[in-house]
Amino acid sequence: MEIHRTAQQSIATLVPIMGVVFIAFLIIGMAMPVLPLYVHHGLGLSTFVVGLVVGSQFTASLVSRVWAGRHADSRGAKHAVITGLLVASAAGLLYQLSLEFVSDPEISIAILIAGRALLGAGESFIITGAQSWGMALAGPQNTGRALAWMGTAMFAAFALGAPAGSALYAGYGFGAIAIATMLVPLVTLLVVTPLRRVAPTAHIRPAITKVLAAVWLPGVGVALSSIGFGAITAFISLLFAARGWAVWSAFTAFAVTFVFARMIFGHLADKTGGAKVALICILIEAAGQVLIWQATSSTMALMGVALTGFGYSLVYPGFGVEAIRRAPPQSRGLAMGAYTAFLDLTLGLASPALGLIAGMAGFSSVFLAGAILALAGAGIAMRLIYANASLIHHARSYKECPAS
Numbered sequence: 001m002e003i004h005r006t007a008q009q010s011i012a013t014l015v016p017i018m019g020v021v022f023i024a025f026l027i028i029g030m031a032m033p034v035l036p037l038y039v040h041h042g043l044g045l046s047t048f049v050v051g052l053v054v055g056s057q058f059t060a061s062l063v064s065r066v067w068a069g070r071h072a073d074s075r076g077a078k079h080a081v082i083t084g085l086l087v088a089s090a091a092g093l094l095y096q097l098s099l100e101f102v103s104d105p106e107i108s109i110a111i112l113i114a115g116r117a118l119l120g121a122g123e124s125f126i127i128t129g130a131q132s133w134g135m136a137l138a139g140p141q142n143t144g145r146a147l148a149w150m151g152t153a154m155f156a157a158f159a160l161g162a163p164a165g166s167a168l169y170a171g172y173g174f175g176a177i178a179i180a181t182m183l184v185p186l187v188t189l190l191v192v193t194p195l196r197r198v199a200p201t202a203h204i205r206p207a208i209t210k211v212l213a214a215v216w217l218p219g220v221g222v223a224l225s226s227i228g229f230g231a232i233t234a235f236i237s238l239l240f241a242a243r244g245w246a247v248w249s250a251f252t253a254f255a256v257t258f259v260f261a262r263m264i265f266g267h268l269a270d271k272t273g274g275a276k277v278a279l280i281c282i283l284i285e286a287a288g289q290v291l292i293w294q295a296t297s298s299t300m301a302l303m304g305v306a307l308t309g310f311g312y313s314l315v316y317p318g319f320g321v322e323a324i325r326r327a328p329p330q331s332r333g334l335a336m337g338a339y340t341a342f343l344d345l346t347l348g349l350a351s352p353a354l355g356l357i358a359g360m361a362g363f364s365s366v367f368l369a370g371a372i373l374a375l376a377g378a379g380i381a382m383r384l385i386y387a388n389a390s391l392i393h394h395a396r397s398y399k400e401c402p403a404s
Contacts (some may be wrong), residue, residue, distance in 0.1 A: 029161020
């Protein structure tokens with residue numbers, strides 16, 4: 001009973017920060033189904049350029065992620081979130097500026113990529129700050145829960161943002177997305193301002209190499225298992241549009257099952273072990289990717305998207321628990337920044353690469369690639385499970401046979 005009450009209290013402390021994440025990430029959710037259509041159909045550019053535009057956000061997140069982590073540790077998590085919101089709003093200005101050059105697609109797309117890069121940096125500060133904030137409020141025993149619930153807010157924003165963005169784009173064009181990207185972060189500042197801050201944690205700054213050494217293996221695991229997410233982000237809208245299916249339904253199906261899984265099973269990584277949860281979820285995700293690859297109807301494709309969302313839901317917090325447990329305790333923000341940088345690197349490189357695959361073998365082929373690489377991520381999870389079991393065995397042996 002006491003454990004249940006403590007769990008409820010930890011969730012309650014996270015709710016205000018979840019609200020901030022939800023509102024802030026609406027702008028990313030709005031753009032997800034729209035950008036591929038706008039770049040490919042509106043500007044008439046190739047699938048490689050679609051991947052480049054989508055991937056530029058993740059590349060910028062990669063470049064800024066460690067900086068965001070150090071900022072959260074040294075200046076405070078709340079300060080990091082506010083910084084991210086201001087940068088994200090500036091991205092909307094560049095979106096709007098790109099519309100002034102639609103008659104020259106090369107200039108327009110260059111400005112749009114710059115806007116995506118700013119948004120990636122803003123997203124990095126927002127989510128890294130929110131994760132550090134949430135972990136500090138919920139306590140170290142609820143690391144997985146904090147990561148899961150921050151992600152729940154983010155993907156709930158994707159679920160609502162996808163149909164909202166599709167409707168705005170259909171009714172008012174890409175300009176409406178640009179205006180929303182400018183204004184929504186500024187509105188979010190009104191929510192952030194009254195929230196209680198937490199003290200900075202980095203009194204001693206450990207070397208980044210020490211943090212990377214602690215988190216690299218979980219980082220590789222989350223990177224490999226995130227290719228499927230990258231495929232959905234960049235190419236599910238083009239696949240659905242090409243086959244005459246409702247584009248927004250794919251993003252909503254992904255986000256709804258993702259949020260459902262985290263609400264029901266978000267505690268499992270703390271309770272049973274992050275690597276075990278990640279392994280099971282990767283296998284579910286891979287099955288979903290195979291379904292999308294083989295889909296002959298919208299129902300079959302949506303089932304694959306839903307399975308991918310359900311499976312991918314706990315991969316990030318699962319591997320995240322393993323990363324945080326291995327990192328120095330005074331560097332939560334830096335550890336999360338370094339860990340998430342592996343995800344950013346993969347999505348930044350994978351989106352253009354998947355664009356080349358789509359150009360050569362069709363849109364559905366990118367989901368086969370997602371399934372294959374997810375299974376490679378399952379191998380990393382198995383290695384972590386073995387490493388954890390070995391540590392437990394050595395600890396028990398030491399207690400039973402202490403040095404004389």
